[in-house]
Amino acid sequence: MTFTKKDVRNFLSSYKIIALVIVIAIIWTFFGFMTYDADLGGSQFLTARNFSNLLRQMAITGMLASAMVFVIVAGEIDLSVGSLLGFLGGVAAILDVIYHWPLFGTIAVVILLGIAMGLLVGWLTAYQGIPSFIVTLGGMLVFRGAVLGATGGITVAPVSEGMKVIGQGYIPGTMGNLIAAALFVLLVVMAFRTRAGRQKHALPVASMPTEIAKLxxxxxxxxxxxxxxxSYQGVPVPVLILLVILGVFTVIGNQTVFGRRIYAVGSNMEATRLSGVNVNLVKLMVFGLMGLMCAFAGLTTTARLAAGTPSAGFGGELDAIASCFIGGTSMRGGIGSVVGALVGAVIMASLDNGMSMLGVDTFWQQIVKGIILVLAVWMDIVSSGNQRA
Structure with missing residues (x-):
């Protein structure tokens, strides 16, 4: 059987997530084979302990990517998230270590500060007409300078035991099972609600056997x-937080008026504006969500390291943006999903984890990740059928 460019384009367009899962399987198989050691009892990559560490590493990028999807879908970009993560993580460490604030107070202040910074970026972009690329590029420099000034350029440590739980704790097995069951029930309800909605509006839907097989x-x-x-120690707390974010953001994107407006703004902003939607408010709220996720990621980073460091979050914006593009978010806006972005984050984390286990030099890791990003954008162009002649 011969596959044409049209066949490849249709497959990538219709089954992006499946294609990405296949990529993950290939990556895991490769690193599983390369790290096999008979003396140590098998592959060192394909172990419960390593998967736990891999997912813990991925959680921080996943938090950023989950909101970055909405930013890119709305036709904007945010280059400041890595620096804002570092700044908010530094604030958390200072409040916890130096001023001995209670954990609840520290979390509340960091979250409010993150939302405020996100809304400020959104206000400058949406209401003052400054391109988001410029606003967030400036924000990247401002926030990185702010964390250096706040910490004095030194590591602030050690954080309290309560703070450490956010980044280093585990959920007991029984509770993890209950949460997994709740997540599955939520996905089933959403799937059938979406199906019912499409049938109500006479839109095409998959056959019931196909829907059930998918679930x-x-x-x-x-x-x-x-x-x-x-089988290791349970579900890591950061992974649990990320799963909750996945559920909430998926509902926002697929089941709410606000979510539909985000996609509408990215697809055709002027038509959406003329239809009566407050486009500026939508963009403002999207950047507010981005600031909230920076707060979560900053708290998790500080807790995981048990310290606030001036270099925390360095390059985080690139990993988040790359995860979105790898996960099928279109750089032209209007297309993307939180699930896809998190799958992209798993791919990025798997590459980092596997290459580190193989002792690959850092510069080669950066080269490989850069190539993967370019290939992901190329796949987006191919799947949309907008190739240059």
Missing amino acids: VAIGVVILGFVLTLN
Whole structure:
């Protein structure tokens, strides 16, 4: 059988997530083979402990990518998230270590500060007409300078035991099972609500057997995910936080008026404006969500390192943006999903983890990740059928 460019384009357009899961399987198989050691009892990559560490590493990028999807879908970009993460993580460390604030107070202040910074970026972009590229490029410099000034250029440590739990703790097996079951039920409800909505408006839907098979496959993945993590120490707290974010943001994107407006703004901003939608407010709120995720990521980073460091979050914006593009978010706006972005984050984390285990030099790791990013954007162009002649 011969596959044409049109066949490849249709497959990438219709089954992006499946294609990405296949990529993950290939990556894991490769690193599993390359790290096999009979003396140590098998592959060192394909172990519950390593998967736990991999997902913990991915969680921070995933938090940023989950909101970055909405920013890019709305036709904007945010280059300041890595620096804002570092600044907010530094603030958390200062309040916790130097001023001995209670954990709840520290979390509340960091979250409010993150939302405020995100809204400021959104206000400058949406209401003052400054391109988001310029605003966030300036923000990247401002926030990086702010964390250096706040910490004095030194590491602030050690954080309290309560703070450490956010980045280093685990959920007991029983609770992890209950959360996994709740997540699966949520996905089933959303799937059938979406199906009912499409049928109501006479839109095409998959056959019921196909829908059920898809949900069963998702259930098997979730079950394997939880059982694997429970065989080590349980579901890491950062991964649990990320799963909650996945559920909430998926509902926002697929089931709310606000989510539909985000996609409408990115698809055709002028038509959306003329239809009566407050485009500026939508963009403002999207950047506010981005600031919130920077707060979560900053708290998790400080907790995971047990310290606030001036270099925290360095390059985080690139990993988040790359995860979105790898996960199928279109650089032209209007297309993308939180699930896809998190799958992209898993790919990025798997590459980092696997190459580190193989002792690959850092510069080669950066080269490989850069190539993967370019290929992801090329796939977006191919799948949309907008190739240059």
